[in-house]
Amino acid sequence: MSLSVKNIETFYGNSQALFGLSLDIATGSVTTLLGRNGMGKTTTVNSIIGNIRCRSGEIFFNNDKISGLPAYLVAQKGIGLVPEGRQIFPNLNVRENLIATAANYSQGKTNWTLDTVLDLFPALRERLNNMGNQLSGGEQQMLAIGRALMLNPELLILDEATEGLAPLIRKDIWQKLYDVKQTGISILLIDKNLEELSRIADYHYIIEKGTVAWQGDSDALLAAPDLKSRYLGV
Ligand code: ATP
Numbered sequence: 001m002s003l004s005v006k007n008i009e010t011f012y013g014n015s016q017a018l019f020g021l022s023l024d025i026a027t028g029s030v031t032t033l034l035g036r037n038g039m040g041k042t043t044t045v046n047s048i049i050g051n052i053r054c055r056s057g058e059i060f061f062n063n064d065k066i067s068g069l070p071a072y073l074v075a076q077k078g079i080g081l082v083p084e085g086r087q088i089f090p091n092l093n094v095r096e097n098l099i100a101t102a103a104n105y106s107q108g109k110t111n112w113t114l115d116t117v118l119d120l121f122p123a124l125r126e127r128l129n130n131m132g133n134q135l136s137g138g139e140q141q142m143l144a145i146g147r148a149l150m151l152n153p154e155l156l157i158l159d160e161a162t163e164g165l166a167p168l169i170r171k172d173i174w175q176k177l178y179d180v181k182q183t184g185i186s187i188l189l190i191d192k193n194l195e196e197l198s199r200i201a202d203y204h205y206i207i208e209k210g211t212v213a214w215q216g217d218s219d220a221l222l223a224a225p226d227l228k229s230r231y232l233g234v
Pocket residue numbers: 012015016017035036037038039040041042043044
């Protein structure tokens with residue numbers, strides 16, 4: 001797996017949101033996008049997955065150019081998204097949510113099935129016949145991650161996956177993502193919980209005004225407290 005974003009510029013109408021943003025995700029790594037609200041994290045994700053077309057620059061996945069492709073083709077190449085706000089199907093039950101869109105886009109490199117997803121999230125096994133809208137926030141998040149895994153992506157992108165969750169549940173989700181990483185899937189995380197993230201993540205990009213303001217590994221991030229006040233407002 002390799003993802004390389006090269007110098008992309010993305011606009012909403014005439015309003016420019018990304019200004020020559022570049023980043024790379026190493027195989028098997030957990031990489032984060034950090035930054036205050038409105039700095040361009042979600043726009044970066046939307047540009048990668050083909051929800052928004054970038055006006056210039058290029059994006060390569062496994063050496064194929066994916067910028068310009070529609071979102072469904074990007075998904076088929078092996079990039080899975082757990083979207084902001086989870087967006088599970090409220091009127092389908094847990095089992096149906098998991099199998100409704102399942103496929104294996106990894107050409108056999110990974111093989112997540114209903115059973116292995118339920119092994120990862122035993123809480124969902126107990127709720128198999130419950131409707132999506134009957135689940136707690138944490139269970140909905142597990143379901144959203146499980147649904148994305150059922151597409152067997154090589155790269156899993158999570159946009160604010162732990163927003164609004166209690167600290168213990170958040171911790172549980174990080175641990176599960178760490179387990180997922182061990183299966184060889186690369187992960188891109190957008191989140192604000194810096195300290196906890198630095199424990200499971202390998203590399204970080206801080207986005208400021210639509211471009212990369214800083215990049216480095218977890219040790220470098222934790223060793224530089226001024227970064228947090230300067231770019232993250234914490
Ligand atoms: P957040 O954490 O609040 O989602 P973010 O870092 O993900 O923040 P983006 O949502 O990517 O930031 O927003 C980047 C810029 O693009 C902001 O100036 C925002 O106002 C603008 N923007 C985002 N979505 C749209 C849209 N649909 N139409 C117009 N402008 C938008």
